[in-house]
Amino acid sequence: MKKASFSAYLSTFILCALFWILLTGSFDKEELIAGAGVSLIAAVFSAKSIMNDHPFWLWNPARMFPMLFYCLVIFPWELIKANFDVALRALNPRLPINPGIVKVPVGLRSDYGKTMLSDSITLTPGTITMEMTEEDGQNYFYIHWIDVKETDSEKAGDAIKGTLEKWVRRIWK
Known part of the structure; x- marks a missing residue:
């Protein structure tokens, strides 16, 4: 090592x-x-x-400011929306709960970026990233979703990831 x-x-x-x-x-x-x-x-x-590969990556303003914006604005907003969604489902039995596992494509290459995105998805209520795989050069997450609205991988990915992947990509270029 x-x-x-x-x-x-x-x-x-x-x-x-x-x-x-x-x-x-x-x-x-x-x-x-x-x-x-x-x-x-x-x-x-x-x-x-x-930090061994790139010890001062975070101190680069091109990464630091998007990281701060993500941590202070983007992720908390997604967290609030997911909390309200799960709370409404818990309080209103007529709202659908259709749990399932979906395979979602991920366009990130960096291990740090994939980890940050999968943790962000898992921390938002209603979703859990169960596994990260690579198949034929494409990365995928298997995500347990409280209410599967889309079975198509691309559409499910858009619904689950929202803007999170775009911001994580900016941080981990």
Whole structure:
């Protein structure tokens, strides 16, 4: 296995420290020291797998701003819409529930991008990405969907992915 570079450790440490500050919402000295310790441990154990290939990819403004917009606007909006849809189905027994598994084509090549999209789909209520496969050079997700409205792969993919794939593609060009 390839050894991680110093820049991979540093980038992972900075990312983890920023995430710690975001989660705690505190700039107290004790919190910052604890966050630095946890971030250092996380960087030591995960830099090879998280940031080794392109350690400073996130700090590139061409990726950073679309990532922030995705995380703060696009994904929360899709999450809110899916929450309302599932809540309405739970509260109104007349709304259809037609669960099933659909095969959805995915136009992303990056492993990071495919992982981000599959996690985003899984985090939205009503859908779970069950498997990622590659068949004849094309990537597919098998997704369990609470209300299968389309059996055609392309149309089902458009309904499930919405604008998520487009934004993930911008981040992981």
